[in-house]
Amino acid sequence: MTFDTPTPESPVERTGLMDSPPEERFDRITRLARELFDVDYALVNIVDTDEVYTKSQPEGPRFGRSPREAVFCGETVKQDGLLEVDDATADERFRDIASVTEFGMRFYAGFPLRTDDGDAVGTLCLLDSDARSLSDAQRRSLEQFGRWAQAEVRQSEADASAPAAPADPAAAAGPATGREKRGSADGVGLASLAIPHGVVSGDSSGWQQVGGRVVVTLADVMGKGEAAGAVADALLGALQARRDMDPVQAMLSVEDEARADGRYRDVFATVFHAVVDAASGTVDFVDAGHGLTLVLHADGTSERLDSRNLPLGLRPADVTWEPGRVRVGRGDLLVSVSDGALDAYDSTLESLRMIGDDLRAAADTGGFFDELALKVSTHEVDDDVTAVVLSVH
Known part of the structure; x- marks a missing residue:
């Protein structure tokens, strides 16, 4: 008799965020970032092996899943820190990806979001249809926004891994105290x-x-x-x-x-x-x-x-x-x-x-x-x- 060894969860799976519904704790980060940096989009993306899932965007039609090779964030998660692309149409790494050729994005800045174990599982990123560059002060601010989003990702991982509380019939009988x-x-x-x-x-x-x-x-x-x-x-x-x-x-x-x-x-x-x-x-x-x-x-x-x-x-x-x-x-x-x-x-x-x-x-x-x-x-x-x-x- 043989027993199958369970496949260990990937770092992304451990966060429980892939394909999860919108949540205000992430949306307030992207909403504020979009306004303060004055860009077309501010997103929290969850980056898996082959696909990227947009967990949070302030408004507009939801992006959902995208092939990893179609967006900037697959490269961001390989970085130790901020990835900034002033004009993607002039950058051979990105000028042919769908975000540029189909959606017209030229500027990108992204911060990798890591679990407590150091695994990069997502990004906080800014996108705009105009070429531009961040000032030093803006880069520091974006890094702080990234820390905020990263803390929420780590909290999600902690919540997803916490053992379920045993059923309490007494608690079910009335409201929380x-x-x-x-x-x-x-x-x-x-x-x-x-x-x-x-x-x-x-x-x-x-x-x-x-x-x-x-x-x-x-x-x-x-x-x-x-x-x-x-x-x-x-x-x-x-x-x-x-x-x-x-x-x-x-x-x-x-x-x-x-x-x-x-x-x-x-x-x-x-x-x-x-x-x-x-x-x-x-x-x-x-x-x-x-x-x-x-x-x-x-x-x-x-x-x-x-x-x-x-x-x-x-x-x-x-x-x-x-x-x-x-x-x-x-x-x-x-x-x-x-x-x-x-x-x-x-x-x-x-x-x-x-x-x-x-x-x-x-x-x-x-x-x-x-x-x-x-x-x-x-x-x-x-x-x-x-x-x-x-x-x-």
Whole structure:
């Protein structure tokens, strides 16, 4: 009798990303990169032996799978670092590939994405129909974007390789359990929900009243467990301690402190940090790669507070923080969530709109949190879930 030896999974297979559906945690990287670098396309591609799968692109018809020889990325994964092609029509390596001859791409810059074992399994890349070159500052920024995308790839590999949790009949009988906090300050109501994926959450949120202002923070550290939880709590405490600073000053100060502290080396976090003036309704904020905050106005309209900043810990020193401002009035709601909350819906940015609809439909924030916890229980959610709601009375 003979037994077949199982074929070991390839590095790409171990990530579980080939042919996987769109996810906001990747899409926000490509969306922000496309805008900041002003290119036709910013993509996260998964590169297998023979084919390349476009995991993320901001908008437009999805590329799906492409033959490896038809695109630039098959060469990028052979590189130790950034591959830049200023004009592919003048480069004998690429001038005859389909990306150039059929789709008219001339400029390309790609960063290889590696697993923890060092295997190149994908790329973060920029493409444009005009020939161009990156400045030194842009190259540094693209490398930081690449680190962000690489961290998400490694998290996917860790999630795919984690043993499935045993079925828990008790858990199936009701919604996921989470910690709720509530408070109010000068006509502003505040509430938060935290549902950790494990014992300790890598998300953290908090607020405090300072005179006529309310300081609100949500931090989502890459990773899960005790290490990520400790960093999240430290970042939250550091930002909240800088309650007398405007959001940009607070982020700069915390960033300087983190760079000098070895515990934060190679760690980064998406952050939403805001100061609300209760009297005027002005919300000044800095969004560090988060992009998951929605203002629901009493008149039925809504607006997403998007991000033009890299996560805290990835910003190159020569790139300034870009602040934002929005106004809220009586009856308005502001909700900010970690990306784990999106997994309770469809994992894309459309989930944020659905979260807003659920919040409007709920009788109060408690009812909204109950509905969100139930969705977390009935969907495959492999991340911490945090939500913060601010209501203006």
